[in-house]
Amino acid sequence: MRAVLLDTGxxxxxxxxxxxxxxxxxxxxxxxxxxxxxxxxxxxxxxxLIAQRGGSPMALWPAxxxxxxxxxxxxxxxxxxxxxxxxxxxxxxxxxADACVVRMSELRPDCxxxxxxxxxxxxxxxxxxxxxxLSPQ
Numbered sequence: 001m002r003a004v005l006l007d008t009g010x011x012x013x014x015x016x017x018x019x020x021x022x023x024x025x026x027x028x029x030x031x032x033x034x035x036x037x038x039x040x041x042x043x044x045x046x047x048x049l050i051a052q053r054g055g056s057p058m059a060l061w062p063a064x065x066x067x068x069x070x071x072x073x074x075x076x077x078x079x080x081x082x083x084x085x086x087x088x089x090x091x092x093x094x095x096x097a098d099a100c101v102v103r104m105s106e107l108r109p110d111c112x113x114x115x116x117x118x119x120x121x122x123x124x125x126x127x128x129x130x131x132x133x134l135s136p137q
Contacts, residue, residue, distance in 0.1 A: 003036075005037055005104050016050060024136045038069055039073035041100050116136060
């Protein structure tokens with residue numbers, strides 16, 4: 001089963017009714033069959049954006065508690081690779097969350113990244129490989 005790597009946008013869209021991607025995110029999550037994996041930087045970014053838009057970051061916790069989303073990345077183990085990605089894409093700039101998701105895609109070649117971020121169309125894994133996306137664009 002192909003793993004789905006979760007970026008910030010769909011998580012925020014799912015939990016934020018007025019978000020432009022809310023309906024799309026709800027449909028994507030309903031159709032997912034494989035494991036949904038993410039990292040702490042995505043979780044942190046989502047909590048911040050949800051609070052900034054007037055929502056409660058506490059809405060995130062049931063997804064972890066139920067096992068619907070798993071935190072599956074060690075920045076401690078992968079910091080050199082993540083830093084190299086952030087240097088490579090410094091002109092965009094690449095966020096820590098995005099760098100971690102790109103690195104996760106390198107560690108799990110049979111995956112798709114669930115994102116609303118157009119930068120993932122520019123990012124490459126292993127230097128030149130297009131990252132498989134589940135994206136509204």
